[in-house]
Amino acid sequence: MHQIAHTDPLTRIANRRLMQDLLEKSCEVARVEKTGFAVLLIDLDHFKRFNDLYGHSVGDQVLREVASLLQGVLRQDQSLARWGGEEFMVLAPKTNTHQAQELAKRIAGSLSGTKLVGQFEVSASIGLATYREGDSSDTVVHRADAAMYRAKASGRNRVELEA
Numbered sequence: 001m002h003q004i005a006h007t008d009p010l011t012r013i014a015n016r017r018l019m020q021d022l023l024e025k026s027c028e029v030a031r032v033e034k035t036g037f038a039v040l041l042i043d044l045d046h047f048k049r050f051n052d053l054y055g056h057s058v059g060d061q062v063l064r065e066v067a068s069l070l071q072g073v074l075r076q077d078q079s080l081a082r083w084g085g086e087e088f089m090v091l092a093p094k095t096n097t098h099q100a101q102e103l104a105k106r107i108a109g110s111l112s113g114t115k116l117v118g119q120f121e122v123s124a125s126i127g128l129a130t131y132r133e134g135d136s137s138d139t140v141v142h143r144a145d146a147a148m149y150r151a152k153a154s155g156r157n158r159v160e161l162e163a
Contacts, residue, residue: 003030008082010060011067019081019089024138026093036131038100040090041144042070042107045123047086058117065116073103073110089144097161101141104159125151129162139159 003006006018014022015082025038034085045067051059063086070080083089092103104126111124130139151160 011064011082013067013071014079014081016021016081016089017082018128019079019083019091022079022080022081022091023141026091027094027131027135027137030131030135035094036096037146038090038092038093038095038097038103038128038130039140040100040104040107041083041127041141041148042088042090042124043126043148043152044086045125045152050120053101060118062120062122065114066111067123069110069114069116070107073106077140078103086129091140095130097128097130100130101159101161104128108157108159116154123157125156126159127151128159 004010006015007013010016017064023039030036031119047059050062067080067082067088070090074090075079079091081089090103092100095103107108108124108126111122116122125148127150129143129147131140146163147160151158
């Protein structure tokens with residue numbers, strides 16, 4: 001039951017519920033141990049076109065392959081979840097802004113160099129934020145989300161830092 005409640009059925013990675021729990025725990029660890037973490041919010045650019053042009057089964061396969069690709073880029077201590085629709089979240093413990101930027105660049109590079117479902121290229125708009133003393137999980141996610149929307153507004157296929 002625990003696995004069903006915490007796993008995205010399509011991609012077989014963590015779901016939003018589990019990631020929210022991990023974020024809460026990360027905030028507590030950061031407060032107590034005075035360490036930080038980074039949150040990367042990854043939104044696939046123009047994803048609706050996959051479903052509109054090729055059908056939902058192709059869109060679903062793209063999401064599964066993106067999830068697998070992202071897992072291959074992450075370290076074992078980093079967590080990946082499907083945050084919603086075509087959005088993924090990475091939680092990177094003990095990661096500063098510079099390290100998070102490098103991770104985001106690796107993610108963007110792995111996506112842009114891969115043909116999904118054998119023929120489709122995808123890109124992503126990535127927003128990142130790092131824990132600040134006094135943050136809650138909501139405040140960190142809010143800053144990552146705002147950065148991701150700035151990436152989209154600035155032309156997509158890019159990484160933006162929190163303000």
